[in-house]
Amino acid sequence: MNAELQACGLDVGSTTAKIVAIDRAGRMRWWHLEPAEPRVEEQVARLIDLAGTAGVDLQTAPLVATGYGRNLVAGAARTVTEITCHARGIRQEFPGGGVLVDIGGQDSKVIHISPQGAVVDFAMNDKCAAGTGRFLENTAARLGVALEDLGRLTLSSSDEVPITSTCTVFAESEVISLLAKGVRLEPILRGVHRSLVRRLVAMIRGIGAASPLLLSGGVAQNQAVAQLLSEEMGRPVQVSAHPQLVGAYGAALTALEMRPSRA
Amino acid sequence: MSGPERLTALAGIALGRAALRLNRIRAEGRARAWRDDILGPPLRLSARGKELVGRHWLEGRFAHSQGRKVAWVTSGAPVELLKALDFYVVYPENHGAICGTARTAEGVMTEAEAAGYSRDLCSYARTDIGTALCGRTPVGRIPRPDLLVACTNICQTVLFWYRVLAEMFQAPLLLIDTPFLYYADAPPHAVEYVKRQLEEAVPVAERISGKRLTQERLRQVARLAKTASELWMEVMQRNRHRPAPISAIEQFIQMAPIVEMRGDPQTVDFYAALLGELDERIARGLGAVQRERKRLLWDNLPVWYRLRDLAEILGRQGAVLVASTYTNAWGELAPLIDPERPLESAARTYLYPILNRSTGHKLATMRRMLDEYQLDGVILHSDRSCKPYSVGQIDQRARLAQDCGKPALLLEADHNDPRCYSEAQVANRLAAYLEILGT
Numbered sequence: 001m002n003a004e005l006q007a008c009g010l011d012v013g014s015t016t017a018k019i020v021a022i023d024r025a026g027r028m029r030w031w032h033l034e035p036a037e038p039r040v041e042e043q044v045a046r047l048i049d050l051a052g053t054a055g056v057d058l059q060t061a062p063l064v065a066t067g068y069g070r071n072l073v074a075g076a077a078r079t080v081t082e083i084t085c086h087a088r089g090i091r092q093e094f095p096g097g098g099v100l101v102d103i104g105g106q107d108s109k110v111i112h113i114s115p116q117g118a119v120v121d122f123a124m125n126d127k128c129a130a131g132t133g134r135f136l137e138n139t140a141a142r143l144g145v146a147l148e149d150l151g152r153l154t155l156s157s158s159d160e161v162p163i164t165s166t167c168t169v170f171a172e173s174e175v176i177s178l179l180a181k182g183v184r185l186e187p188i189l190r191g192v193h194r195s196l197v198r199r200l201v202a203m204i205r206g207i208g209a210a211s212p213l214l215l216s217g218g219v220a221q222n223q224a225v226a227q228l229l230s231e232e233m234g235r236p237v238q239v240s241a242h243p244q245l246v247g248a249y250g251a252a253l254t255a256l257e258m259r260p261s262r263a
Numbered sequence: 264m265s266g267p268e269r270l271t272a273l274a275g276i277a278l279g280r281a282a283l284r285l286n287r288i289r290a291e292g293r294a295r296a297w298r299d300d301i302l303g304p305p306l307r308l309s310a311r312g313k314e315l316v317g318r319h320w321l322e323g324r325f326a327h328s329q330g331r332k333v334a335w336v337t338s339g340a341p342v343e344l345l346k347a348l349d350f351y352v353v354y355p356e357n358h359g360a361i362c363g364t365a366r367t368a369e370g371v372m373t374e375a376e377a378a379g380y381s382r383d384l385c386s387y388a389r390t391d392i393g394t395a396l397c398g399r400t401p402v403g404r405i406p407r408p409d410l411l412v413a414c415t416n417i418c419q420t421v422l423f424w425y426r427v428l429a430e431m432f433q434a435p436l437l438l439i440d441t442p443f444l445y446y447a448d449a450p451p452h453a454v455e456y457v458k459r460q461l462e463e464a465v466p467v468a469e470r471i472s473g474k475r476l477t478q479e480r481l482r483q484v485a486r487l488a489k490t491a492s493e494l495w496m497e498v499m500q501r502n503r504h505r506p507a508p509i510s511a512i513e514q515f516i517q518m519a520p521i522v523e524m525r526g527d528p529q530t531v532d533f534y535a536a537l538l539g540e541l542d543e544r545i546a547r548g549l550g551a552v553q554r555e556r557k558r559l560l561w562d563n564l565p566v567w568y569r570l571r572d573l574a575e576i577l578g579r580q581g582a583v584l585v586a587s588t589y590t591n592a593w594g595e596l597a598p599l600i601d602p603e604r605p606l607e608s609a610a611r612t613y614l615y616p617i618l619n620r621s622t623g624h625k626l627a628t629m630r631r632m633l634d635e636y637q638l639d640g641v642i643l644h645s646d647r648s649c650k651p652y653s654v655g656q657i658d659q660r661a662r663l664a665q666d667c668g669k670p671a672l673l674l675e676a677d678h679n680d681p682r683c684y685s686e687a688q689v690a691n692r693l694a695a696y697l698e699i700l701g702t
Binding site: 068080081082083084107118119120121122123124206208 | 687
């Protein structure tokens with residue numbers, strides 16, 4: 001066992017599952033990320049075993065679970081929503097509060113964080129997955145573009161074709177028909193990104209914009225999203241160094257606070 | 264009406280009442296399915312409330328064979344006039360709510376949709392039109408209308424919805440148009456305009472009912488309506504106590520008589536008894552949830568098909584819906600009812616429902632309720648089906664947070680259409696909101 005690993009956070013999301021272990025000072029010392037599986041309980045058990053193999057002593061290190069699958073984590077000392085965990089996780093990296101935009105696989109969150117790090121307000125996409133990672137994922141798959149190339153290809157063009165449909169499924173057919181008309185790939189991609197970003201901007205404005213603007217979630221790795229969001233909002237966007245781990249990290253920090261030695 | 268037909272009706276009613284009584288006795292002796300380790304003990308009177316509403320619908324089943332005329336009305340219609348003429352009154356919206364809680368609404372709505380009614384229409388309207396088309400209902404049978412009364416004080420959809428009903432049933436439609444109140448008080452011309460419509464409605468309703476309206480009977484009904492509304496208001500105001508003895512979710516269930524049986528003596532008796540039970544609960548320190556920590560306000564119609572889930576999700580964290588603008592709407596107008604001037608006061612009363620007033624008025628109502636009931640936050644149900652209730656909620660939410668320092672959650676759903684409800688998303692938002700409140 002690695003005595004340095006003092007607390008654990010597990011974020012069971014709709015698209016990926018993440019587990020993070022931290023030391024006494026709250027530094028991230030170990031993490032693991034993998035695609036979400038349909039059998040959540042089995043995957044969770046495996047991830048916890050993995051943490052054990054990495055040296056986490058779960059007898060003493062508390063584990064906090066977050067994400068949509070959080071209630072399926074047997075052995076969690078507590079479950080906390082991803083809203084609270086993201087706010088907690090980003091505070092370590094960007095103290096002083098602000099507006100965090102987290103774009104996950106099936107939901108996007110906009111969280112207004114006070115300078116003290118408390119959640120003041122939040123908004124999430126409702127009813128449909130437009131404006132989320134799934135929107136880009138579907139379109140990329142349709143266009144035969146690898147996810148990691150999406151941002152670069154998008155930014156390589158200054159031309160843009162508007163995508164009018166915000167529905168993930170209908171946008172796909174719109175993209176296909178544009179391609180059939182001979183429109184180039186890159187301007188279409190730019191239009192797709194613009195559509196996603198505008199949905200986010202509406203949510204940010206609904207919350208009442210506050211600076212700084214922070215970005216996390218898997219989609220934050222796509223540099224085109226950060227750039228277009230910055231353009232639309234007219235101010236810089238700061239991207240987390242570990243955008244996919246913010247929730248799990250926040251869960252681990254919450255777990256650390258539960259340790260008797262820190263109580 | 265033939266003698267044997269009347270006798271059959273009487274026998275049917277007697278049999279039905281016996282069955283309802285038996286159900287009540289069984290229910291009284293049975294623990295309810297709701298989580299009693301989270302929530303407070305159920306109201307003893309619940310079973311009696313259910314029996315009362317059951318008897319009301321049973322009566323409807325035999326209304327025609329007993330020689331009574333039937334009116335279908337909107338929830339904000341001036342019902343006293345119809346009661347005084349002995350109409351049996353059907354509230355399609357209440358029936359919709361029954362279908363919602365019984366989880367049969369979706370099935371009948373698809374009948375309406377198959378007949379061409381868009382899913383963008385109000386889910387109450389679709390439930391009602393669907394029921395009229397297929398005849399399926401959890402209440403047994405709904406009598407055909409001899410008269411339809413639509414009052415525009417709740418929304419404009421009723422204008423078209425009731426025209427559809429008029430066409431389907433070939434029944435006369437009385438429309439009571441209530442001008443929207445932009446300011447605090449109704450201008451005299453608006454009151455006069457509604458009063459004249461009510462006066463003109465009298466001979467139409469008399470002709471259909473075959474009865475003459477007497478002032479004495481009208482005053483009596485208005486008196487009963489006023490007393491019941493006052494008692495209902497008192498029931499809600501008992502929640503000024505901590506812990507709150509009756510959650511707004513329970514109020515959603517117990518409000519049926521004040522809507523559909525307003526003006527009946529048994530409604531007065533029911534709420535008087537309910538008040539007595541609440542006083543007992545207060546004396547014993549019994550709350551709607553086991554460990555009340557946070558007290559919340561609910562805005563808009565309930566999500567009828569998820570009442571229990573909502574009660575349990577909130578209750579698990581010690582949160583309780585203490586008040587709602589919706590249940591409040593059936594009590595707050597009691598002072599306007601003047602039994603000595605029934606028609607004149609009805610003209611004013613039916614202009615003042617919350618949905619016929621400005622969004623600023625609703626915000627002021629919510630602010631007042633936050634103080635009156637010492638509340639910690641607000642859940643604003645953004646109801647896809649009820650635009651007049653939902654409009655303004657984004658600004659109201661911001662103002663509640665900024666001006667009153669009360670966190671407010673906007674929850675997207677639909678009062679009767681479960682297809683517009685995202686289970687995981689709703690649970691997640693509620694959980695995150697409760698974390699903000701620090702439950």
